[in-house]
Amino acid sequence: xxxKKIIAVVGSxxxxxxGLVRAILSDKGGxxxxxxxxxxxxxxxxxxxxxxxxEVVAADVDDPQSLKxxxxxxxxxxxVTFFWAHFSPEKELAEATAMAQAAKHAGVEHVIWSxxxxxxxxxxxxxxxMPTLMGKYKVPHFDAKGEADLVFTGLGLPVTLxxxxxxxxxxxxxxxxxKKGPDGRLAITLPMGDKKLPGIAAEDIGRCAYxxxxxxxxxxxxxxxxxxxxLTGSEMAAALTRALGQEVRYNEVTPEVYRxxxxxxxxxxxxxxxxxxxxxxxYCGARDLNLSRALNPSLQTFDAWLEQNxxxxxxx
Ligand SMILES: NC(=O)c1ccc[n+]([C@@H]2O[C@H](COP(=O)([O-])OP(=O)(O)OC[C@H]3O[C@@H](n4cnc5c(N)ncnc54)[C@H](OP(=O)(O)O)[C@@H]3O)[C@@H](O)[C@H]2O)c1
Numbered sequence: 001x002x003x004k005k006i007i008a009v010v011g012s013x014x015x016x017x018x019g020l021v022r023a024i025l026s027d028k029g030g031x032x033x034x035x036x037x038x039x040x041x042x043x044x045x046x047x048x049x050x051x052x053x054x055e056v057v058a059a060d061v062d063d064p065q066s067l068k069x070x071x072x073x074x075x076x077x078x079x080v081t082f083f084w085a086h087f088s089p090e091k092e093l094a095e096a097t098a099m100a101q102a103a104k105h106a107g108v109e110h111v112i113w114s115x116x117x118x119x120x121x122x123x124x125x126x127x128x129x130m131p132t133l134m135g136k137y138k139v140p141h142f143d144a145k146g147e148a149d150l151v152f153t154g155l156g157l158p159v160t161l162x163x164x165x166x167x168x169x170x171x172x173x174x175x176x177x178x179k180k181g182p183d184g185r186l187a188i189t190l191p192m193g194d195k196k197l198p199g200i201a202a203e204d205i206g207r208c209a210y211x212x213x214x215x216x217x218x219x220x221x222x223x224x225x226x227x228x229x230x231l232t233g234s235e236m237a238a239a240l241t242r243a244l245g246q247e248v249r250y251n252e253v254t255p256e257v258y259r260x261x262x263x264x265x266x267x268x269x270x271x272x273x274x275x276x277x278x279x280x281x282x283y284c285g286a287r288d289l290n291l292s293r294a295l296n297p298s299l300q301t302f303d304a305w306l307e308q309n310x311x312x313x314x315x316x
Pocket of ligand 1 (some may be wrong): 010011012013014015016017037038039040043046059060061062080081082083084085141164165166167168170174
C-alpha cells in the first residue's frame with residue numbers, strides 16, 4: 001500500500017485545525033494522515049486526537065525552530081494564526097512568516113494559508129468612513145492576514161489562499177448570540193444593514209480545507225473563498241426564531257454604535273462588519289457556496305447548523 005501523505009495541521013486542538021484533523025482521520029482510504037500540532041501534547045484535546053489516530057507533535061507558532069521540526073517530512077501544511085489570543089496584527093504577521101518559512105524549509109508540497117482580505121486595498125487609510133486602528137490598519141485581524149499572503153506567495157510556496165467566513169459558532173462562544181433587550185425580547189445585534197453576511201460552521205472550514213488538499217494541483221496558486229450560507233441579519237434572526245421556537249429579532253445598529261460597545265475588539269469588529277456591508281457584492285462573490293459544497297459535500301446550511309447546535313446557544 002502506498003505511503004500516506006502527512007498533513008501537518010497548526011491549531012489542531014482548535015476550530016479550524018480540529019475540523020481538518022477530524023476530516024482527514026475520518027476518511028480512512030483517503031491517502032492522507034494527520035499530524036496534529038499543539039503546544040501541549042498532554043492536553044485532553046491533544047490526547048483525544050491521538051486516540052483517534054493523529055500523530056501529535058509539539059510546536060508553537062512563536063517558535064520558528066519548533067515549526068521547522070513539526071513540518072519536516074510533511075506533504076501538506078495547514079497554517080492559521082490566533083489573532084484573538086493576543087490582538088496583535090504585527091505578531092500575527094510574524095507568526096505567518098515563521099510558518100511560511102518553515103514550510104519552505106521542509107519542502108512542503110501544498111500549503112493552505114487561512115487568510116482574509118487586506119481591507120486597506122478597498123478602504124485606504126485615508127478613507128474616513130471608518131477609523132484607522134492601531135496606527136495602520138482598518139480591520140487589524142484581517143489586514144495582517146492579507147498582508148501575509150505576500151509572504152507565502154513571495155517565497156514561491158505551492159500555496160492555496162483560503163478565505164474563510166464568519167463562524168456561526170460565534171453565536172455560542174463569542175458573545176454574539178441572542179440577548180434580551182430592555183423590552184425583554186431576544187435580538188441579535190449586527191451592523192450589517194440589509195446586506196448579507198457570509199457565514200459557516202467552523203467545523204466545515206477544516207472539511208473544505210481537506211477537499212482542497214485532496215484536489216491538490218487544481219488549487220495550488222489559487223485563492224479559494226468558502227461559506228455555508230450568505231444571510232442578512234433578518235434572515236439569521238428568522239432562522240433562529242424557527243430553531244429556538246421563540247422570537248429573535250434583528251437589532252440593526254450602525255457600525256459607529258457597534259465600535260462603541262467597548263468590549264475588547266469592538267472597534268476591529270465594527271470595521272470588519274462595515275467592510276462586509278459596504279463591499280457585500282465583492283465579499284459574498286469571493287465566497288462561493290457551490291464551490292464550498294463541492295469541496296465539502298456535507299457542508300451545513302445555517303438551518304442545519306442551528307438544528308445541531310441550538311441547545312448550545314446561550315440566551316441571556
Ligand atoms: N471567529 C470567527 O468568526 C472567525 C472566522 C474566520 C476566521 N477566524 C480566525 O481564526 C483564527 C483562529 O483559528 P481557530 O478559530 O481555529 O482557533 P481556536 O479555535 O481559538 O484554536 C486555537 C488553537 O490553536 C492553538 N494555539 C494557540 N496559540 C498557539 C501558538 N502560539 N502556537 C501553536 N498553537 C497555538 C491552541 O492549541 P494548543 O493550546 O493545543 O496549543 C488552540 O486550541 C483567528 O486568527 C481568527 O481571526 C475567526
